[in-house]
Amino acid sequence: MQKHVADHAECSENAFPDDFIENETLPEPIGFQGVIGRSRSMRQVFRLIERVADSDSTVLINGETGTGKGLIAKAIHSQSYRKSKPFVAINCGAIPENLLESELFGHVKGAFTGATSAKTGKFEVADGGTIFLDEIGDMSPDLQVKVLKVLEEREFEPVGGCKPIKVDVRIVAATHRDLEEQVQKGNFREDLFYRLYVIPIQLPALRERADDIPLLTHYFMSKLNKDKRTQVEAIAPNALQMLMQHAWPGNVRELANLLERMVVLKGNGDIGINDLPPKLRNNSAGAAGSVCLSTPELSAEGICLNTAVSEFEKNLIYQSLEQTDWVKNKAAKLLHVKRTTLVEKIKRYDLQKCA
Secondary structure (H helix, E strand, C coil): CCCCCCHHHHHCCCCCCCCHHCCCCCCCCEECCEEEEECCCHHCCCCCCCCHHCCCCCCEEECCCCHHHHHHHHHHHHHHHCCCEEEEEEEEECCCCHHHHHHHHCCCCCCCCCCCCEEECCHHHHHEEEEEEECHHHHHHHHHHHHHHHHHCCCCCCCCCCCCCEECEEEEEEEECCHHHHHHCCCCHHHCCCCCCCCECCCCHHHHHHCCCCCCHHHHHHHHHHHHHEEEEECHHHHHHHHCCCCCHHHHHHHHHHHHHHHHCCEEECCCCCCCHHHHHHHHHHHHCCCCCCCCCCCCCCCHHHHHHHHHHHHHHHHHHHHHCCHHHHHHHCCCCCCCHHHHHHHHCCCCCCC
8 A cells, every 4th residue: 555654743733634544543524513524614614504503594505516505404403492303304406396385385185186185294394493495496486485475474375275384494495506696587586585595605615625525535435434344444645636636526425426436346455546437537637737736724723834835845746756657857857856855855755656
């Protein structure tokens, strides 16, 4: 297995230990209410959740597909005084329009063909708790009117019914769409938008928080080893670097699915660069000319400058060696340093070529 040892783990509490890559004894993942992350953007999201969770204000979560909008909604519920009451989630984009109204508000017996018995809707099931309306941007204009009524009056009528049902629910909505743009296009009601847009939470795409990828990788690998009864111990530094450079259009969900595939196929040992999908390797090779390194974040607690500089230098040296197939003369030319200087730094950081 390839070694890639750092000598600075003790310098900053926020630095992710390099032991993650090569040591079976891994640190516990850091996150918030089941959401993994400690980048600046995610810490801001966690702080916002803590501030608004106990209020009854409506929350609108916006983010690309796969960024974890459902997990954030659950975290809000878990932090609120409603946590002992139901958390009910419904994907507005996954249910046919003619069935969604019945799912949300229920129906009385005989309301339509096939309604052989009465059905309780999600809003009533969530009474006292939280209802999570995922992909609300896909909801039809007619249903938008009815959701607006629940927000304004805290009551609704089941399909085919005439008696209003009062509910006490906290609404958390989510969408991958730009609702302001949808309002301008006439696809989303402006009055509903402003009713939802009380506490907006913007989730960053995974490519915008690449520093969380080692943490997420550790978390998913540990969970997969337990669930799938595999023994994949670690991931090589160059493979991890490729994961950090990937654009991740499917975000955290795509990363989780990829890791499951690699862990199951590998079974045991270490994940190396050759275990990555060809497409990912090719994309990283194509981007070799433009070095993509994550920038250390300066938190309120500060950062160890020597550590940050050393880590940046180490990553650049390793990339130069990978690009030149570990021909030190060529790597030294890429970095504009003498070969002897490069060899000295390779020994200092204990960098070795992957077998």
